[in-house]
Amino acid sequence: MRDVTEMRFFRIGLGLVLGCAALGVWLGFAGRLHPIGDSVSLFRIVLGLVCLLGCLWQIGLIWRAALGLTAAAALLTTLPLFWGSGADGELSVYSKNLWYRNDQVAAVAADMRESGAEVIALQEVSGRNLPLLAALSDTHPFQHLCRFAGWSGVAVLSKHPITDQTCSDRRGIAVARIDHEGEYVWVGSVHLKWPFPYANAHSSRAVKDVLSGLDGPVVLAGDFNIFPWANSVRQLQRSANMQAAQPIRPTFSLRGTPLFLDHVHAPGGGSATYRDLLGSDHMGVLAQVRLSR
Known part of the structure; x- marks a missing residue:
């Protein structure tokens, strides 16, 4: 019973972390609406990587699709700037x-x-x-x-x-x-x-x-x-x-x-x-x- 409860709390905690990370990524694209969006965008790569790692956990297909889309939005708008010349x-x-x-x-x-x-x-x-x-x-x-x-x-x-x-x-x-x-x-x-x-x-x-x-x-x-x-x-x-x-x-x-x-x-x-x-x-x-x- 204790193991089941701990696993439930773990899943809830993981869901909150991944949900906040995904929300942070999308909020970082809202700089046109409010300057706070630009401040949050400073963490876009880190939050995108958290979402990408979240796809590795055993979660529902819809969750994985949402996290994968969010990770792609975060990383494809940032990482290409680091590569090549x-x-x-x-x-x-x-x-x-x-x-x-x-x-x-x-x-x-x-x-x-x-x-x-x-x-x-x-x-x-x-x-x-x-x-x-x-x-x-x-x-x-x-x-x-x-x-x-x-x-x-x-x-x-x-x-x-x-x-x-x-x-x-x-x-x-x-x-x-x-x-x-x-x-x-x-x-x-x-x-x-x-x-x-x-x-x-x-x-x-x-x-x-x-x-x-x-x-x-x-x-x-x-x-x-x-x-x-x-x-x-x-x-x-x-x-x-x-x-x-x-x-x-x-x-x-x-x-x-x-x-x-x-x-x-x-x-x-x-x-x-x-x-x-x-x-x-x-x-x-x-x-x-x-x-x-």
């Missing part, structure tokens, strides 16, 4: 959240020169690391800096002439139109806020408002403070017909948890490699992006 493109972009207290300016400048990047997107440009812009003025003389606070400037530095530029009305983006060998391309340096309950959705909308006024190909690079499959990032991709450069990799560690916060998006995607911290708390992203699909 997109095709190299025409423009090289180096994105870096400098960290506002970073004082290793010489090391960062040397790495950016060595990378050969044509365009550099910077976040957390502060009074402390501002000398980096002057240090790169010989190789990247065309520079656009947007100040949102003393610690949270964002900037675009380019080897090619900047013919137009703008800033969002709140922290979000510095965007510059670059004359790339006779072809005009907008490059945006993005720094969104943390997900709900913080204001990621608001800063994402500020970026989207800027993108709505641009014509021609757009490249977005920076610290999105959220994963590339979140709704806020997907909306930005749709607004400018972009896709992520691959593969994505963790660029930030939150108490030992790897987070995929920094990425680059372009019309044809591209290939991405990753650079050392160099005094920052974020790795840099070096992407060769394609300006057309």
